[in-house]
Amino acid sequence: MTQLFTDYPIIRLGVLLGLFALVAAGAYFATGAFTARQMSRRRLVDGDFSDHPVVGASLRSQDTENAWLKLVNGIEGAGLSLVDTRDDSVRKKLVAAGFTAPYAPRLYTLIRLVLVIGLPLLIFALLWATNSTPSILKLYAVVVIAALAGLYIPAVFLAARADRRQQEIINGFPDALDLMLVCVEAGLGMDSAFARVGMEMTNSHPRLAEQFGAVVLELRAGRSHEDALRRMADRAGAEEIRAFATLLIQSSKLGSSIAQTLRVYAAEMRERRRMRAEEKAHRLPVLLSVPLVGCMLPVMIGVLMLPAAIRVIRSVVPNLGGG
Structure with missing residues (x-):
């Protein structure tokens, strides 16, 4: 892996850019969440609910929403429709996950479309950067898996966010x-x-x-x-x-x-x-039995049976050799 990074500076640059993007995105979303929570706390403490349509909104979140709305409207203005045929069910899932904006279903469709097209293109770019020449069958399988991942990753993320939010x-x-x-x-x-x-x-x-x-x-x-x-x-x-x-x-x-x-x-x-709480407590013995049986039990059996196996070998092997 180190040799690969040293031989191909494009890969090294891409990895560094990806790490920078991840850190920047994490810092941005963490700052936005902290600001939204502070604004929500201040409004609830002051009792000021009159001038703000959404509790927990801030100037940064409103600017972000306006940017997403402009992006969606610009793409639809170019002739690409982002309206899903299952708009009502998608909207319910988004609302359950906390995304209540009117343009959320269209943005969700746009993200899935970008991932479905972008992940296979990213695979092609990585293969071209590493000068790999896989077979047609392997290339087809990798591209199909990447497209399916881009199609279902947003749905999995949405379901996980909705479950965590409902649990809270x-x-x-x-x-x-x-x-x-x-x-x-x-x-x-x-x-x-x-x-x-x-x-x-x-x-x-x-x-x-x-x-x-x-x-x-x-x-x-x-x-x-x-x-x-x-x-x-x-x-x-x-x-x-x-x-x-x-x-x-x-x-x-x-x-x-x-x-x-x-x-x-x-x-x-x-x-x-x-x-x-009692149900989770009762499930613990069942969940603990899996690592116990899979990890500790073979070790215990080996420790208990090893002396007997050594004695058997010491007594049987000389007799087999005629000693």
């Missing part, structure tokens, strides 16, 4: 219910309870605080409680949030006590969280 929201939801129960029993309305709970949970559970902040924004913009709660359930993508929204809507329609409803559902959510 679900883990903090019982605590949010307890705080909301305290607020409602203290005499606050649902609007004030959502705002207060979102403010209190900015540091511990920022994902959930963003959801509550978005509900406050929609309620102050004139949406009904039912519509705002259902939109929160759609954005979160978690069954617990959807059940919570349905429960509050039914309680408000039937005229039942919201405090009693929250108390019962909070106890149920705490029980579910405890059961999930």
Whole structure:
């Protein structure tokens, strides 16, 4: 590998440029996430939800969104349509992963298209830089695998991000219910309870605080409680949030006590969280048995059987040789 880098300066330059791009992209996204979290925390603490359509947005994130929007519009203006035939299902997946921009499905289609074309071209460039001459069958297989990777990598990334986001929201939801129960029993309305709970949970559970902040924004913009709660359930993508929204809507329609409803559902959510923790604890022995059987058991068998094998060899080999 070192000889390859010394013989081909193009490869060395490409590797250095790739490392620089990775470091720069990591620093940029880390700074953007830190700035967005700081802005979200400041708005929730100050209670300022009036002039900002999205909780957690910042000037940098807005400039980035405008740049992506201009890129998508420019490509579609050139004659390439980025509208997917499964636009509704793709939009639901993107919303569940936290990408709520209107142009997100078109940008997702553009990224998949770039990866499907770009990865095979990158393979060709690497083969040309290394002066490799693989067979036609091997070249075809490598190009097909690269194209399939470019097609499915965005979907895998989207599913992983949605699962991680839902898990963060679900883990903090019982605590949010307890705080909301305290607020409602203290005499606050649902609007004030959502705002207060979102403010209190900015540091511990920022994902959930963003959801509550978005509900406050929609309620102050004139949406009904039912519509705002259902939109929160759609954005979160978690069954617990959807059940919570349905429960509050039914309680408000039937005229039942919201405090009693929250108390019962909070106890149920705490029980579910405890059961999930117990389930993970019970899975540990099964997961540990795989490395134990695969790694430690052969070593133990070898240690226990080696003395017996040595004795057998010492007693049998001389007799076989006639000694």
